[in-house]
Structure formats: C-alpha cells, structure tokens
Amino acid sequence: MxxxxxxxxxxxxxxxxxxxxxxxxxxxxxxxxxxxxxxxxxxxxxxxxxxxxxxxxxxxxxxxxxxxxxxxxxxxxxxxxxxxxxxxxxxxxxxxxxxxxxxxxxxxxxxxxxxxxxxxxxxxxxxxxxxxxxxxxxxxxxxxxxxxxxTSGTSLHHRGYRFATNIAPINEVLAAGMLLLSGWDGQGDFLDPMCGSGTILAEAAMIACKIPANINRKEFAFEKWKDWDNDLFDTVVNSLMKKFQEFHYTIKGYDKAPSAVMKAKDNIRNANLDEYVSISQQNFFDTEKETRGPLHMVFNPPYGERLDVDLERFYREIGDTLKQNYPGTNAWFITANPDALKFVGLKPSRKIKLFNGKLEARLVKYEIYEGSKKAKFNTSQPPKGE
Missing domain, CATH: 3.30.2130.30 (VC0802-like)
Incomplete structure (x- = not known):
C-alpha cells in the first residue's frame, strides 16, 4: 500500500x-x-x-x-x-x-x-x-x-471534529506533523498562544492521550467496498482505543478574538477532548508563562497571506514576549514569510522546510532558557583557578 x-x-x-x-x-x-x-x-x-x-x-x-x-x-x-x-x-x-x-x-x-x-x-x-x-x-x-x-475517500485531514473554522485554518495533518517534528509526546505542559479554531490543540491532545487521529471521522472509502468487514473494523478500533493513556499535564490555548475562542471550544468539544484542553481569550503579548516546569509551545501565527498584519511589529512582539515572559520554553511556529523571522530578534535553533498548502514554509524552533543561554551552559564549568 x-x-x-x-x-x-x-x-x-x-x-x-x-x-x-x-x-x-x-x-x-x-x-x-x-x-x-x-x-x-x-x-x-x-x-x-x-x-x-x-x-x-x-x-x-x-x-x-x-x-x-x-x-x-x-x-x-x-x-x-x-x-x-x-x-x-x-x-x-x-x-x-x-x-x-x-x-x-x-x-x-x-x-x-x-x-x-x-x-x-x-x-x-x-x-x-x-x-x-x-x-x-x-x-x-x-x-x-x-x-x-x-481506501480513504476524502483526505484524512478531515478528522471529523472541526466544524467551525476561522480565516486561514491550519490543515490537521500539517498540525500533527508539526507537533511530531517538534518532539511533542505529551510528557509536559503545552501551549498554543494563537490557537485559532483549535486544530493544533486537538492534535496535541490526541498525541498526548494516544487517541487515534481519525477516530471521530464519519466514514472511510473502504466501508463501501465489496469486501468490507465491519466486525474486523470494530476489532481494530477496540485494539487502538486500548492504547489510550491518561494525560497529567496541561494543554492550553489562547486567542485574542472571542469568535475564535468560541469556535475552538466547540471543536475541542466535538473531539471529546475538553477534559484535557482549556482555551481562554487572551492576547499572547499580554501573557506570561504560568507553569513552573518546561513548556512546549507550537503555533501558527499569521504571516500576511490571508490575514492582514503589520509583520515587523507583530513578529518583534513574538520575540519580545518569548524572551521576557516565557523562560524555560521550547517555542515552535510555522511561517511562509522568511522576512518575518528577521524581526523576531532571536536565533532559531532549528529550521525545517515544509509546505503550508502551496506556500513554502519553515517550521522554526526557539529555545528560551531560564536566565541567559550563556549562564545555562556555564553552570557546569568550575570557577577559574580550580
């Protein structure tokens, strides 16, 4: 296959x-x-x-x-x-x-x-x-x-949980791939600070709980085939659901638009994930890290294709907010505007080439350390003279 x-x-x-x-x-x-x-x-x-x-x-x-x-x-x-x-x-x-x-x-x-x-x-x-x-x-x-x-029918990014969308929603498969490339495994706290309709949050929760990606999908093409075996399908579903694991950290989403927050909550509820995901109306640039331990952040900021923003100011604020308010964070985001990255004011530790639709994009990682990066790497060095 x-x-x-x-x-x-x-x-x-x-x-x-x-x-x-x-x-x-x-x-x-x-x-x-x-x-x-x-x-x-x-x-x-x-x-x-x-x-x-x-x-x-x-x-x-x-x-x-x-x-x-x-x-x-x-x-x-x-x-x-x-x-x-x-x-x-x-x-x-x-x-x-x-x-x-x-x-x-x-x-x-x-x-x-x-x-x-x-x-x-x-x-x-x-x-x-x-x-x-x-x-x-x-x-x-x-x-x-x-x-x-x-065997699938409509594309498998149609998971079956997202009924409400905003402008420029991210593809579910793209969201899941970004999360897996970022190393997200559910072993820590998670934040999407610009969550839109909640796709990244839903995919993050399903990865964390080992819930099958397409468990909410209404149908697959093979269900109309002449050799369709409903009993075998039920057996496969049951075996996959036995791998479910409880999640003991937090998955949070912010968005400054009330309409986006409402849609995201609806989609998370449709996916039966509201027990694991919390969403609130907040402007990321006015927030600070709420958790004590390491934080895993993945998001899809606007980059001027379908959403009108002042790129220089917007991406500078992303960098400033991360530096000042989010120590101990691994922050990943995708952008199809390479010029926008120049305004972040931070050096990415990784850049991965992807495509968002037909747009060539980069998934970038910024490691925000507790204190300065220099201090982090000097903690194991003995004082001079020893």
Missing amino acids: IAKTFFGFEEILARELLVLGAQEIEQGVRMVSFKGDKGFMYKANLALRTALKILKPIHTFRVYNEQSLYKGIMEIKWDNYLNANQSFVIDVTLNSEYFNHSQFVALKAKDAIVDQFRNSYGKRPDINKDHPDLRVNLHIQKDQCSVALD
Missing part, C-alpha cells in the same frame, strides 16, 4: 507506520510505501496522523497512447471491486510526455471500465464525483501507469 503525505513528513510517517506494525516500509517523495493486510489498512486509516490518503495498488502497466491506456484498464477485472449498479470516480496525476490533460486520461479510463460492465452485464456503473462507491487513483509517471484504489 501507499500512504501519501506532505513534503517533509516522509520520515515521521515511516516511523508511525513502523510503530503501527507495517512491513517493508520504504520512503519516497510525499509518500511512504508499506505492506499490510486488510486489518492493517483499516488501522492505518484510523491511526496515522501524518497520512493524507492510503492507496491500495491493484495493477501497473506501460502506457504511451490512449489505446494502451484503454487496454491496460480493461485488463483489470473491475467487478471484483464494483457492482454495475454502483458509482465510481477516477482521480489522475500525470508526469508524462504522452499525456497532457488529466481529464482526458480520466475519461478514457472511465470508458474502459463502463465498456467492460456493458459487455458483461448490459448495464454500467455511474460516475459520482462527490460521494462515489469506489474512488480509483491513476498515476502516470513517464510510461508507467499505476492503478490504485483509494
């Missing part, structure tokens, strides 16, 4: 698959391939935090014109996967000198499938772009066409 993901998340997705029990894991670009049975396919869709889709390859063939495409699709016995009275849709990605238009490829592949059904049964399945019974994925790379079944 193939798990699709964002650029920069391949390694952490491979690690997730390894922990989950996948076999023969291989990293690619924006994807990780692996082997597993039907139960593992269910488990991967339910539990993987950094996967966007899980594809199940069923056929590969050479393609160099529309005739070879039609013939290759006709080689597949489609009634193994679909009934004549059901519906399907075809998604196409192309990187080939032989084909220029994905819609043309989808149309020719559709013709092959419906012709096969007409020849065998005298009737054909319908096309349904919004809610099909079967979603077929075609990937043409040069002269190789890979045909796969989409």
Whole structure:
C-alpha cells in the first residue's frame, strides 16, 4: 500500500507506520510505501496522523497512447471491486510526455471500465464525483501507469471534529506533523498562544492521550467496498482505543478574538477532548508563562497571506514576549514569510522546510532558557583557578 503525505513528513510517517506494525516500509517523495493486510489498512486509516490518503495498488502497466491506456484498464477485472449498479470516480496525476490533460486520461479510463460492465452485464456503473462507491487513483509517471484504489475517500485531514473554522485554518495533518517534528509526546505542559479554531490543540491532545487521529471521522472509502468487514473494523478500533493513556499535564490555548475562542471550544468539544484542553481569550503579548516546569509551545501565527498584519511589529512582539515572559520554553511556529523571522530578534535553533498548502514554509524552533543561554551552559564549568 501507499500512504501519501506532505513534503517533509516522509520520515515521521515511516516511523508511525513502523510503530503501527507495517512491513517493508520504504520512503519516497510525499509518500511512504508499506505492506499490510486488510486489518492493517483499516488501522492505518484510523491511526496515522501524518497520512493524507492510503492507496491500495491493484495493477501497473506501460502506457504511451490512449489505446494502451484503454487496454491496460480493461485488463483489470473491475467487478471484483464494483457492482454495475454502483458509482465510481477516477482521480489522475500525470508526469508524462504522452499525456497532457488529466481529464482526458480520466475519461478514457472511465470508458474502459463502463465498456467492460456493458459487455458483461448490459448495464454500467455511474460516475459520482462527490460521494462515489469506489474512488480509483491513476498515476502516470513517464510510461508507467499505476492503478490504485483509494481506501480513504476524502483526505484524512478531515478528522471529523472541526466544524467551525476561522480565516486561514491550519490543515490537521500539517498540525500533527508539526507537533511530531517538534518532539511533542505529551510528557509536559503545552501551549498554543494563537490557537485559532483549535486544530493544533486537538492534535496535541490526541498525541498526548494516544487517541487515534481519525477516530471521530464519519466514514472511510473502504466501508463501501465489496469486501468490507465491519466486525474486523470494530476489532481494530477496540485494539487502538486500548492504547489510550491518561494525560497529567496541561494543554492550553489562547486567542485574542472571542469568535475564535468560541469556535475552538466547540471543536475541542466535538473531539471529546475538553477534559484535557482549556482555551481562554487572551492576547499572547499580554501573557506570561504560568507553569513552573518546561513548556512546549507550537503555533501558527499569521504571516500576511490571508490575514492582514503589520509583520515587523507583530513578529518583534513574538520575540519580545518569548524572551521576557516565557523562560524555560521550547517555542515552535510555522511561517511562509522568511522576512518575518528577521524581526523576531532571536536565533532559531532549528529550521525545517515544509509546505503550508502551496506556500513554502519553515517550521522554526526557539529555545528560551531560564536566565541567559550563556549562564545555562556555564553552570557546569568550575570557577577559574580550580
């Protein structure tokens, strides 16, 4: 099978698959391939935090014109996967000198499938772009066409808990990947100081409590398949939920907008996480660290793409607030505006290249020490003369 993901998340997705029990894991670009049975396919869709889709390859063939495409699709016995009275849709990605238009490829592949059904049964399945019974994925790379079944349906970032959003909400998979890259494991206090609709908070709580990422999702594509096994699915859900662990620290979120606070609280409640997450209306720049021990901070500040802010002033205030009010904090945030980082006034200890949608971004880390950094590293040095 193939798990699709964002650029920069391949390694952490491979690690997730390894922990989950996948076999023969291989990293690619924006994807990780692996082997597993039907139960593992269910488990991967339910539990993987950094996967966007899980594809199940069923056929590969050479393609160099529309005739070879039609013939290759006709080689597949489609009634193994679909009934004549059901519906399907075809998604196409192309990187080939032989084909220029994905819609043309989808149309020719559709013709092959419906012709096969007409020849065998005298009737054909319908096309349904919004809610099909079967979603077929075609990937043409040069002269190789890979045909796969989409086991997930809509992208796995649709977790099922977020009904209310603000301007520029962060993708749930992106939020989970940022948290995992930051090293968040639930063993400490957590703060999102600009929480918006609460996505980072929800993902942080699910990681801390080992709750499957997609436990709140309403449906997966495989539930409409001919070999759907409801009992096996229930067994997988129960086995994953047995890994739940209690959380003994704090997860807090701030936002200065009352509407954002209300939406975040609603989403956290929808995810059944309000026992672990508290949200309050506060301007981060007027706050200070409330916990005594180390604090883990991850957030998604505005960076001028869809939210209008004075970047220089805003990012300078981020740096000043961290320096003055948040000692003992590992602060991570994502930005697609590299110029904005110049105004923070702190040197990041890490920069990780990611993409927020189509925007190239950086996930940056700032280590805010108790006292000065110099003092921290000099505590173990003996006084002069000894």
